[in-house]
Amino acid sequence: MDRWLFAKPAGGWKSKRRFVVGAGLCGARGYLTRPMFWTEEVAERAGAGPHIINDSKTPSGRVHVGALRGVLIHDAIFRTLKERGVEVRYLFGVDDYDPVDEIPKGEDSHFGQHIGKPLCNTPAPCGAEGDMAEFYIREFWQVFDELGVKVERYRMRDIYRAGKFDAEIDMILRNADKVRAVYKEVSGAVRPEHWLPFQVICEQCGCIATTEVSDYDGSTVAYSCLTSRMVNPKLGLGKGCGHEGRISPFGGNGKLPWKLEWVAKWKQFPVTIEGAGKDHSTRGGSRDVSAACYKAIYGADEPLRVPYEFFLVGGAKMSSSKGIGASARDMANLLPPEMLRFLMMRTKPNSPVNFDTHEEGIVKLFNEFDRAHTRYFAKQATPDEAMTYRLACLREPQPYKPANIQLATALVQMPHLDARAEMAKRLGTLTPADEGHLDERLASAREWVANFAAEEEKTRLQETLPARAAELTHVQRAFLHALADSLPEKWEDDAIQSRVFEVARMTPIEQPQAFKALYRVFLDREAGPKAGNLLAFLDRTFVEKRCREMVFDVAEFWQQSASTPEALAKWLEKEKDNIAGETSDIATHGTWVAKDIIYTFKDGKRVRKRLLSGGTALV
RNA sequence: GGGUCGGUAGCUCAAUGGUAGAGCAGCGCCCUUUUAAGGCGUUGGUUGCGAGUUCGAGUCUCGCCCGACCCA
Numbered sequence: 106m107d108r109w110l111f112a113k114p115a116g117g118w119k120s121k122r123r124f125v126v127g128a129g130l131c132g133a134r135g136y137l138t139r140p141m142f143w144t145e146e147v148a149e150r151a152g153a154g155p156h157i158i159n160d161s162k163t164p165s166g167r168v169h170v171g172a173l174r175g176v177l178i179h180d181a182i183f184r185t186l187k188e189r190g191v192e193v194r195y196l197f198g199v200d201d202y203d204p205v206d207e208i209p210k211g212e213d214s215h216f217g218q219h220i221g222k223p224l225c226n227t228p229a230p231c232g233a234e235g236d237m238a239e240f241y242i243r244e245f246w247q248v249f250d251e252l253g254v255k256v257e258r259y260r261m262r263d264i265y266r267a268g269k270f271d272a273e274i275d276m277i278l279r280n281a282d283k284v285r286a287v288y289k290e291v292s293g294a295v296r297p298e299h300w301l302p303f304q305v306i307c308e309q310c311g312c313i314a315t316t317e318v319s320d321y322d323g324s325t326v327a328y329s330c331l332t333s334r335m336v337n338p339k340l341g342l343g344k345g346c347g348h349e350g351r352i353s354p355f356g357g358n359g360k361l362p363w364k365l366e367w368v369a370k371w372k373q374f375p376v377t378i379e380g381a382g383k384d385h386s387t388r389g390g391s392r393d394v395s396a397a398c399y400k401a402i403y404g405a406d407e408p409l410r411v412p413y414e415f416f417l418v419g420g421a422k423m424s425s426s427k428g429i430g431a432s433a434r435d436m437a438n439l440l441p442p443e444m445l446r447f448l449m450m451r452t453k454p455n456s457p458v459n460f461d462t463h464e465e466g467i468v469k470l471f472n473e474f475d476r477a478h479t480r481y482f483a484k485q486a487t488p489d490e491a492m493t494y495r496l497a498c499l500r501e502p503q504p505y506k507p508a509n510i511q512l513a514t515a516l517v518q519m520p521h522l523d524a525r526a527e528m529a530k531r532l533g534t535l536t537p538a539d540e541g542h543l544d545e546r547l548a549s550a551r552e553w554v555a556n557f558a559a560e561e562e563k564t565r566l567q568e569t570l571p572a573r574a575a576e577l578t579h580v581q582r583a584f585l586h587a588l589a590d591s592l593p594e595k596w597e598d599d600a601i602q603s604r605v606f607e608v609a610r611m612t613p614i615e616q617p618q619a620f621k622a623l624y625r626v627f628l629d630r631e632a633g634p635k636a637g638n639l640l641a642f643l644d645r646t647f648v649e650k651r652c653r654e655m656v657f658d659v660a661e662f663w664q665q666s667a668s669t670p671e672a673l674a675k676w677l678e679k680e681k682d683n684i685a686g687e688t689s690d691i692a693t694h695g696t697w698v699a700k701d702i703i704y705t706f707k708d709g710k711r712v713r714k715r716l717l718s719g720g721t722a723l724v
Numbered sequence: 725g726g727g728u729c730g731g732u733a734g735c736u737c738a739a740u741g742g743u744a745g746a747g748c749a750g751c752g753c754c755c756u757u758u759u760a761a762g763g764c765g766u767u768g769g770u771u772g773c774g775a776g777u778u779c780g781a782g783u784c785u786c787g788c789c790c791g792a793c794c795c796a
Contacts, residue, residue, distance in 0.1 A: 292795065293726095387728045387794040414729090415792085452737090455729085457792080459736080468760095469736080469748060476747085511760055531758070564760095599757090606757050620759050632760045710757095 142492040143453045144185035151182075151378055151409050155192035158183055159376040159408070160256075163200040164241035165224060166209035167432040171382075173248070174416035174458065177449040178380055180254045181496050182411070196374060197249075197256035201225040201238030202265055202360040204314035206336055206343070209241075221312035221336040221343035223360075225262040238262075248437045252446060253499035261366075266357035273369035274354050276402060277302055277361060278321040283401040284365065291394050301326060305359030307348050312336070313360065315345030325351050326359075367395040372403055380411030380454065413454035419461050439552050440470075441545050447474050447497035462557045464514075471510035471549075478507055505538040513550035515634050518564040521642030522634070524550075564628055566643070570654045571629035580665040581622035582657035584612045589652035596645055602637025611703075611713045613666055626651055659694045667699070667717035676714070683707055693719075 141149065160179050162172055179195060186193040201224045208216045212230045216237075219227040229240035238260075249256065264270055277284065281301045288294045299319040306313045307330040314336040320327040329349040336343025352358050361369055370376055385391045396407035418436065437445060439462065448470065452458045460466060477494045480486040482504050486494065495502060508528050516524035528543055529535055535543070554563065577585075588608045593600040609619040623640075624633040633639060640648055668676070677684075689702040700716045 294795090383729075383793060385794085389727070390794055412729095456737080457730090465735085465749085473747075509760085515760060531761085602759095603757060605759095616756085616759070624760090630760090635759075637757090 142185075142489055144181045144492070144496065147182050147378075147409070147411055148185045148189055148191070151186065151191075153191065154186065154377070156186060156194070156377045157374050158193065158195045158378045159198070159370055159374060160196075160379065161198035161200050161370075162242070162245065163203045163224070164238045164245065165203065165205060165207060166241060167434070168241060168245040168248075169431060170418050170433050170436045171416045172245070173252075173433050173436070173445065174413055174449060175380055175382060176249070176254055177252070177446055178411060178413050178454050179378075180252075180256075181450055182378065182380075184496060195256045196376075197258055198264075198370070199238060199242050199258070199260045200363070200366075201236075201242070202261040202313070203363065204312070204336060204343075205237065206314060208337075208340065208342075217340075217342060220340070221310075221314040221345075223262070223306060223313050225260070226306075226311060244432075244434045248433045251437055252442045261360070262357070265360060268356050270361070270369045270373060271355040273372055274303065274361060275323075277365050277368065277398075278326070278354065280402045281321070284398055287394060287397040287401055291397050292389050292391075302362050302365045303354050303359055304362065305352055305354060307346060308350055308352065309348035310346035312343065312345060314343060316359070318354070318359070321354070324353060326354050327351050364391050364395045365398060367391075368399045368402065371395075371399055371408055372405070376408045378411070379408040380413055383412060383414050386410070386412035411454055414457040416449070416458045417460070419459065435556070439549060439557060441549060442499055443497050444470060444474055444549075446499075447477070447493065450493045450496040462553070464558065464562045467514075467553055467557075468511050471546075475507035475509075478502075478505075503538050505536065505542040506532045508532060508543045508546040510546060510550060512634075513546050514553055514558075515564055517547060517550045518554055519634055519639065519642070522638055527634075527638065564630060564633065567627060567629050570626060570651065573629060574626050574655055577622055577625060577655055578618070578665055579657040579661035580612065580614045581618055581625075582655040583662040583666070584609060584614045584619050585622055585626065585652040585655065586657065587612055589649045592645065592649060596641060598635070598637035598641040600637075601640045602635065605636050605640075607711070611711060613713045613715065626654070660697055663694065663697055663699050663715065663717050667715045670716060673714055673716065680704075680706075 158179050160175055162168060176197075183193055183195040203224055205216060205220050205222055205224060205227055208220065209230070215230045216227070219237075224238040225236050227237040229235050229237055233240055246258070278301055284302045285296045285298075285300065288296055301318045301321055303318045303321075303326060304313050305316050305318060305326065305328045307316050307328075310330060312330060315330050315334050316328045317331055317334075318326045318328045327349075328351070330345035330347060332345050332347045334345050335341065360366065367379075371379070381392050392407075392410070392412075399405055399407050418431070440448070448458060448460060460470070474497070477486065477490055477497075481491055481494045481502060512531070513524065513528060516522055516527050524547055525543065528547070532539060532543070588605065591604065591608060593604045605619065605623070606616070609616055612619070614622075620633075620636055621631060623636050624630050627633075627639065627643070683706050684704050685707045686705045687702055688705075689700060692699045692701065696719045697717060698719045700718075702714045702716070704712050704714065706712070
């Protein structure tokens with residue numbers, strides 16, 4: 106469908122969607138326009154700038170794959186603004202002053218004693234160096250690098266300790282009454298009169314989640330570490346120590362609750378664009394609270410909102426106890442960076458992205474990306490498609506020959522095959538870009554097979570004849586016997602491949618049926634890699650034995666393979682110029698009489714045709 | 725319980741109140757010693773259900789059902 110439309114005249118028709126105004130007038134009906142890509146809409150709403158985009162992550166465990174949605178949405182907006190010549194920065198913060206409130210899987214003994222403390226004051230697990238926050242954010246930063254997401258990184262511990270939020274902390278504490286009013290009005294949460302929006306780190310036990318602060322005098326606050334508060338009631342952990350004291354709220358002695366932390370960031374940096382996931386973005390949610398506080402305290406408008414839906418990954422291993430596939434790192438191992446970006450770019454922020462790691466989902470994603478790539482370089486892409494593709498690429502798009510993912514996953518499962526060589530053979534002459542792409546694609550294929558493929562999706566050589574071989578027709582069984590009878594002396598892929606075709610013509614059997622029979626008895630699948638390759642690396646006697654395992658009935662076989670005289674005549678008419686000669690012989694089986702005619706083509710090929718009579722009298 | 729968003733072909737999703745579309749899957753045909761490849765064609769819909777507004781509703785309004793999320 107043509108995406109170029111005539112926009113209705115301004116003021117005439119109502120329009121929900123924004124349009125890009127194209128070049129000049131086009132007739133009397135309106136301007137030549139096209140619908141905006143979602144990043145362009147955001148850029149348009151954002152205005153001239155300069156802009157500061159902000160996003161952040163609390164590294165309380167391995168960073169979940171869903172966190173990439175916001176990261177990449179912000180990156181796409183960042184790149185679009187830059188392309189438009191707008192001055193823009195992209196900041197990304199580590200919320201490492203947040204408390205430990207949950208325990209990462211399997212780390213109970215290590216983190217149990219630290220629950221309630223700031224992440225950056227908690228040692229890393231597994232005896233690793235550094236603190237918990239650094240430990241978990243490190244692999245997330247690595248993914249940023251691989252995805253080509255270039256952000257200005259900051260850590261909340263540095264911000265607080267350097268006193269960069271001191272002015273905001275002071276302002277917010279002085280306006281605590283406004284904060285309480287907003288909480289009550291916007292989200293219905295009632296806070297006690299003495300409550301102040303701040304949490305200090307308890308000087309006695311080091312917890313930050315258990316303290317309650319009151320009485321700000323301009324330089325210090327009073328606090329108590331509540332024994333009545335449990336950071337994680339489910340686990341029964343993180344009780345306060347009962348300590349009471351007075352301390353300065355500045356210089357890293359404590360932090361703002363994160364709804365106010367947002368306010369401080371917006372004010373200090375200052376942030377002009379910050380999206381948030383749907384969990385924060387609903388009415389009366391945390392984003393509304395933060396925005397209202399910002400307005401109440403500073404009289405300022407919140408940064409541009411970009412509410413976005415979730416990024417959900419389902420599939421084979423996701424629900425397994427191993428937990429592979431749930432983290433950003435795991436997903437980056439499976440999907441090349443462009444693919445992961447593509448997944449996010451093509452879906453508008455307000456729609457959820459559901460990605461399935463089952464074979465079908467993987468194949469579909471890769472093939473769609475390859476089609477986008479091909480269309481882009483063939484200049485057949487629509488404006489939206491081109492934009493999606495360009496934003497998916499890490500740098501200026503480079504041409505290369507796409508390597509089919511389905512073939513790649515098949516080949517890497519054949520231990521006796523050189524998958525790379527097989528793929529390369531099919532692609533033809535390779536440029537360095539082709540080679541790089543091919544290696545990347547094979548790595549994805551191997552990762553999928555190793556960590557994501559369900560058992561039934563894997564290609565496995567069948568040690569014994571699979572049960573479903575019973576579904577083979579008698580022609581297919583006869584074909585396998587005939588193949589066993591005439592396996593080539595030279596046990597090489599080309600010779601075997603040729604022989605398969607020849608035996609198929611001489612059985613006779615339709616080619617697809619012949620190949621399906623082979624894949625069934627050896628792999629228990631409908632299809633597979635090139636048959637010659639597959640067989641060449643198996644033991645010859647094993648192949649011969651397997652091919653003879655299914656018995657067939659001659660009468661059934663003949664009936665399934667016979668031509669009608671009409672069909673034969675039609676075929677002869679078509680092929681007569683290519684046929685050099687023919688021989689025939691008669692065979693009988695019970696009351697059936699088969700006349701087999703073998704036609705020899707001018708190029709040496711031989712084809713058997715079978716005419717059948719009799720049989721009916723006895724049946 | 726209150727709120728937000730969504731429900732369109734088998735699947736994933738488009739569609740400015742103006743003829744409901746695309747990709748994939750499926751099906752059919754063609755080609756082929758590239759057999760998990762290639763080419764061409766094509767089926768498929770009570771737009772969750774029911775009312776209303778309108779010349780006209782997938783789109784707007786109301787009610788209900790289902791799902792996700794937020795708040796309590």
